[in-house]
Amino acid sequence: MKALNLYLALSFTVFCLLVFSIPVKADGIVVDKVYHPYVLPFEREFEWRLVSHQTDSGNILAQRLGGGGAINDTMALEGYIVGERDDNGDFGLEAYELELRWQLIEQGKLWADWGALFELEKKHNEDVYEATSGFVIEKEFGKTSLTMNAFLVYEWGQDIQNEWESEFRAQYRYRYRSAFQPSLEVYVGEDFVGIGPGFIGLQRFDGQKQLKWEAGFITEISQSEKNHSFRLALEFEF
């Protein structure tokens, strides 16, 4: 068990050294969602996410609609369509995405809980692809939980310059009540270090039916220009 702990910690360390050896960068909106490393068998869900990104030059609104579910005890597969409104006010289909979440270890078994995330995205009407892979870890500290995501991204295609990117996300959450769990979130990407408050919560219905919500207001702190992001996510599990 100790060996497994060390192996996972070493893997994460090597992965993060690789991630951080590449200048931390990511095109587009860095603020999105902090992933948790858990998958429940039988889970099926619909998800809607919204990110409103306000800068001095205007507002970009991105929405994501998806659905999926567990394919075995430890893996869940989800598909998304992504829509975006640009500075000119045009809203349209932007991309398609396939996402695989993988719970690597039983919750609470090791010092921290481990998961992995793999994503493949294709831009609509453009020859642009993006593959993301990374670690998701979560550690409980009494009534609080620290969740960290470290992602390595590769972009390629005829309409984009091939490049490696990296992203880091973190969420420190106080599990006050199931309906309201305040948090502090950090996002690091290309020329972007954002921090801000958020909250998550859930309401249970019959059986496995439950509605989860997340929101956050992230302010960019590494530059003096205006750069705020508001994110909202609703997830219905059934």
Added chain:
Amino acid sequence: MTKRLFNRCLCCLLFLSFNAASKEYLIILKDHLFYPSQITIPANKKVKLLIENQDSTPEEFDSFDLNREKVLYPNRKSIIYIGPLSKGHYEFFGEFSPNTARGVVIVGDEEAQHANN
């Protein structure tokens, strides 16, 4: 700055990676009831709950207090790791039978497992 802080966090992760042996506590789920419905475990220690679902249908162990969710397959033993926890009462229930399948983990100084049925 961010990079340095992150590297320090990684070092902490490496040094703090450990896993103490966990004591086991058996709970039976039968007729949508947990037996025992109350267990007492020591404070600040990680323990292992072995839950045997003797029903013919799956159940989902759920506890916001314990921060755990786990599917209990029928006629199978499932393992749930909990703790280290501070003293207090931590309720749990079965998501598919929330009115009957209910229980509580009591974390105290003295270990007195299977205290109540």
